[in-house]
Every structure is written in C-alpha cells, then in structure tokens.
Amino acid sequence: MEINPDTFCAATWFQVRNRQDMTKTVCCQLDWTTKDLGTEKLTPMEYMNSPKIINMRKQLSQGKKIKECSVCWRNESNGVLSLRQAVNEQLLRGGWSELYFNKKDNYETDMILIADVKIGNTCNFACIMCNAQDSSKIYADWMANKDSEFVEDYLKEDSMYLEKSKSTGYKTNLYRKHINDLIANNKHILSIKMLGGEPLMDKNLLQILSDMPSSRKKKIHLQFVTNGSHNLKQTTELLGNFKKIEYHVSLEGVGTMQEYARYGANWSQIESHILEQEEYMNGSIQVQHVMQASTVCKLHELINWVGENNIEFSVDNLFSPSYLSLQVVPNKLKPVIIKHLQNVKPFAIVQSTEYTPYSINAIIDTIEKIVFNKTNFDRYKKYINFYERDKVLPAFVDVCPEWKEYFDEV
Ligand code: SF4
Ligand code: SF4
Incomplete structure (x- = not known):
C-alpha cells in the first residue's frame, strides 16, 4: 500500500x-x-x-x-x-x-499501540477552573446548587450535562471493560497516558499495570496527569520496571495559592510527593500550569519553585470559561504581575507538541497583549463568591492582596 x-x-x-x-x-x-x-x-x-x-x-x-x-x-x-x-x-x-x-x-488496523485513558470524573479536588464533568466533587456541589448562574451556563449548553456527568467514573462497567480490552489484554500497547479526574485514585488500574509481566512492562511508557495528592514514589514502586514512568503534575501555584485554586490540595504534601519522586527517578516529573486570572499574580512564585528544583515546566492558557481567563485582569494590575515575572529564576520548558513552549518572555507577552473585558471581570467577581461559599478557604483578596482594590469597587 x-x-x-x-x-x-x-x-x-x-x-x-x-x-x-x-x-x-x-x-x-x-x-x-x-x-x-x-x-x-x-x-x-x-x-x-x-x-x-x-x-x-x-x-x-x-x-x-x-x-x-x-x-x-x-x-x-x-x-x-x-x-x-x-x-x-x-x-x-x-x-x-x-x-x-x-x-x-x-x-483496517490490526493493533493499538497508544492509549489515552480518561478514568472518568472521579476526583478528590474541586479546582477553581474545573467543572462537574471532570470532578466528582464539583458534580456533588453543583447538584446542590443547580440554580446558580454558573451551573445554569452548562445546563443551557446541554440540559443533560449533570445527568451525563453523574454516569462517568472509574467504577462503571464500560470503563472497566475498556481498560481490560485496551491494556490488560492488548499485547501491542506501547504507550499509555492516564488522565482524570484523578487517575491515581483508580487502584484497580494501578494493579492491572503492576501485574503485567516484566517482558511487557519493559516496552511500555506510562504517563499520569495527576494532581499530586497521591504518593508518587510509592506508586512508582508498585508499578515496577516500566520502560518509562512520568508524572505530569498540575499546579496552579505554591503554598496558599495552590491550596486556594485547587480546593482539596495540601501544598506541603504535594511538594514532598514531587520532590521525593524526582529524587527517586530523575526526570520523571513535569509541572503543568494553566495561566488564569485567579493565580497569575503568584505565577512568579511557581516559576521560581520549578526553577529552584530543576523541574520541567509547561504552561497553557485558559480560555474557557472566559470569566476566569486573563481577560479579566485589570490593566493597572498587569505591570505589577509583569514586574514579578521579569525577575524569575531560569526554568526548564517542557518540549512537547501538546503545549506551546512558553518562555518567560512569551508568558509576559501574553499577559500584556490580552484585552480587558469588563463584562467578564464583573462575572469573575461573582464567580469568586460562588467558588468560596461553603468552603474552608481564605478570601481570594487575602491570598492575592493585589486584587483587593478591584474587589472593593462598587
Ligand atoms: S484535580 Fe483535575 S479533575 Fe480534579 S478538580 Fe482539579 S482540575 Fe478537575
Ligand atoms: S488532528 Fe492531527 S493527529 Fe489528530 S488525526 Fe488528524 S492529523 Fe492525526
């Protein structure tokens, strides 16, 4: 042919x-x-x-x-x-x-060599930019708050949105059969990328991988896109001698910033999981970040942290929902953010076709060029109230005091 x-x-x-x-x-x-x-x-x-x-x-x-x-x-x-x-x-x-x-x-094809596996929406976090389809925690919250305008947005797009979000998850029979067909019983597989929800919550999947014969493991490259809440070194030890194991840990900041934006996160635990794993298996960690309004004031702290710890870093830009994007950063705030970013330590950029390779200059350029949108800015302030309600969280303006004057505006 x-x-x-x-x-x-x-x-x-x-x-x-x-x-x-x-x-x-x-x-x-x-x-x-x-x-x-x-x-x-x-x-x-x-x-x-x-x-x-x-x-x-x-x-x-x-x-x-x-x-x-x-x-x-x-x-x-x-x-x-x-x-x-x-x-x-x-x-x-x-x-x-x-x-x-x-x-x-x-x-007709005869074999499947690469699999991207989403485990469904089972997740132990409820991050600020996430939704019910990707997080079971957010699903439970939104079910109890269907009248919120932010939940209604999703229901206007698809009236069955919550119903469909409910029926996902790693315990469903369809998912379990898929895993068996694709991984356990597929002798050709060479690369598996696990995504969530939080893929390390699927213990059954980890056991299937761990139980594979060494002869198969040696040919397979594993990647986990994880929130870092599970012990990565212990997971690596359980999995055994795969050709390569990588963890792509999603971080929105360090310390309080991470705990605010990724509700459910415990920074000291995540930090120790990352550093312990990186020491155990050098080069097995990448940090992934999504640039967005609620965390951009502290982005320099995250960049300094990955730089200091010599961990590869990739950045994406959040576009949806637009009221959480960089469009809502007031023009007067941008120079403050940019000044911090101009002084960050050097960091290693992940080279991958999945992400635009953002250098520090490209990050600054993106922030400078984005056009402020007042309608989205007003919605952003409302959303922050919606996100914080019923949560044990500090107020956004205490985590990022740079925003205070804009939240005090009437
Ligand atoms: S860890 Fe991932 S799936 Fe879970 S809530 Fe956060 S962004 Fe969503
Ligand atoms: S979008 Fe690109 S990678 Fe995907 S099927 Fe088409 S050509 Fe292939």
Whole structure:
C-alpha cells in the first residue's frame, strides 16, 4: 500500500482516546470538532475499524487534508511540529512500518499501540477552573446548587450535562471493560497516558499495570496527569520496571495559592510527593500550569519553585470559561504581575507538541497583549463568591492582596 507522508497520520491507525462519557476518538486535537456519539459501547478495536475511522485513515493515507485535522495543517503551515508529525515520529521509527504497509492491502488496523485513558470524573479536588464533568466533587456541589448562574451556563449548553456527568467514573462497567480490552489484554500497547479526574485514585488500574509481566512492562511508557495528592514514589514502586514512568503534575501555584485554586490540595504534601519522586527517578516529573486570572499574580512564585528544583515546566492558557481567563485582569494590575515575572529564576520548558513552549518572555507577552473585558471581570467577581461559599478557604483578596482594590469597587 502506498502512503502519502504529507498527510499520513499514525494516530488514525494505532491510537485511541476515550472521553469521560466513554465516547472515543483517535487524538486529543479532534476533540473540539468531532463528537463520536454512539461509540461508548464499542471496544477500542471495533471503534478503530468503524467505517468513519477507516474512511479518515484512508483519506489521510491517500494525501487528503481532511477538515477535522485543521489544527495539524495549521501548525504545519506555520512551521510548528504538529501532533501528526510527532505521533508519526514516535510510532514509525525503527523501520517496521515499511514492512507493515508494504504487506497491507486494506485500511483496517490490526493493533493499538497508544492509549489515552480518561478514568472518568472521579476526583478528590474541586479546582477553581474545573467543572462537574471532570470532578466528582464539583458534580456533588453543583447538584446542590443547580440554580446558580454558573451551573445554569452548562445546563443551557446541554440540559443533560449533570445527568451525563453523574454516569462517568472509574467504577462503571464500560470503563472497566475498556481498560481490560485496551491494556490488560492488548499485547501491542506501547504507550499509555492516564488522565482524570484523578487517575491515581483508580487502584484497580494501578494493579492491572503492576501485574503485567516484566517482558511487557519493559516496552511500555506510562504517563499520569495527576494532581499530586497521591504518593508518587510509592506508586512508582508498585508499578515496577516500566520502560518509562512520568508524572505530569498540575499546579496552579505554591503554598496558599495552590491550596486556594485547587480546593482539596495540601501544598506541603504535594511538594514532598514531587520532590521525593524526582529524587527517586530523575526526570520523571513535569509541572503543568494553566495561566488564569485567579493565580497569575503568584505565577512568579511557581516559576521560581520549578526553577529552584530543576523541574520541567509547561504552561497553557485558559480560555474557557472566559470569566476566569486573563481577560479579566485589570490593566493597572498587569505591570505589577509583569514586574514579578521579569525577575524569575531560569526554568526548564517542557518540549512537547501538546503545549506551546512558553518562555518567560512569551508568558509576559501574553499577559500584556490580552484585552480587558469588563463584562467578564464583573462575572469573575461573582464567580469568586460562588467558588468560596461553603468552603474552608481564605478570601481570594487575602491570598492575592493585589486584587483587593478591584474587589472593593462598587
Ligand atoms: S488532528 Fe492531527 S493527529 Fe489528530 S488525526 Fe488528524 S492529523 Fe492525526
Ligand atoms: S484535580 Fe483535575 S479533575 Fe480534579 S478538580 Fe482539579 S482540575 Fe478537575
């Protein structure tokens, strides 16, 4: 079979990802445009060989730039490494693919090599920027506060939003079957990325991984996107001798800032989990951060902390909900934030196609350029009240006194 290297995508052949509701897709960048409703009950292999995915694979293999993959085409035309190129580089190295595709005479796939596994919304945190679909703690809170305008926003988009959020979680039969098909009984798997909720809460999944024979473990790269609340060194010891184990720990700040923005977090515990694991297995930790209004005043403290501890750092920018984004940072506050950021220690930037590699100058540039939005600013202040109610938390303006004058305004 001839394949066109300019459009061929190994993800459509060998990679599967499930969403919280157990619908499936082949990569995270299709998530925004394609909902594969009705795929909940398909096994990973049935999904990969469903007519829609076969057709996508065929078109890409034959040189067609299909519209669903616009993120990759845009990156490639801007000279940025696309997910397609990164997955191809990861999967096709070693020359095996030439033999595989020379023998191939149809567009059905025979194996799944990469899996992104979302465990559902089971989580022990209720972070400021999260929602019921991703956190069971927030689900419980929102069920008791359906009349809030912030919950109503989600219900206006989808009246079944809370109902659907309820039925996810790592204890569901659909999820457990998916794990067995994809990991326990799939001898081809080479890379597994676990996401949540909080994936380290799924003890059953950890046990399945731990019980794998060494001969399989040695070929598999594991990644966990975690909130850092579980002991990472103990988890690593339980898992055993995998080819590589990485933890991508999501942090919104250090100390009180982290505990405020990630409700449920205990900073000293998280810090010791990270440092202990990094000492035990050098290079196994990355810190991921999402730039947003409620934490940006203390971003310099987090950057100094990762710099001091020599931990790789990646930054994303929150766009939704817009009332939590950088759009609500008052113009007069920006120079204060920027001054702090101009004096941070050097830090290592994660190099990955999943994240824009933000240098300190790029972070400052983003803050400078964002246009203030008064409507969202007013909603932000209301949301802070909504977030803080019924929680044992200091007031936002005590954690970030720089904001006080803006909250005192009538
Ligand atoms: S969006 Fe990119 S990585 Fe995803 S299937 Fe399309 S080409 Fe492949
Ligand atoms: S830890 Fe992750 S899933 Fe849990 S509430 Fe925070 S952002 Fe949401």
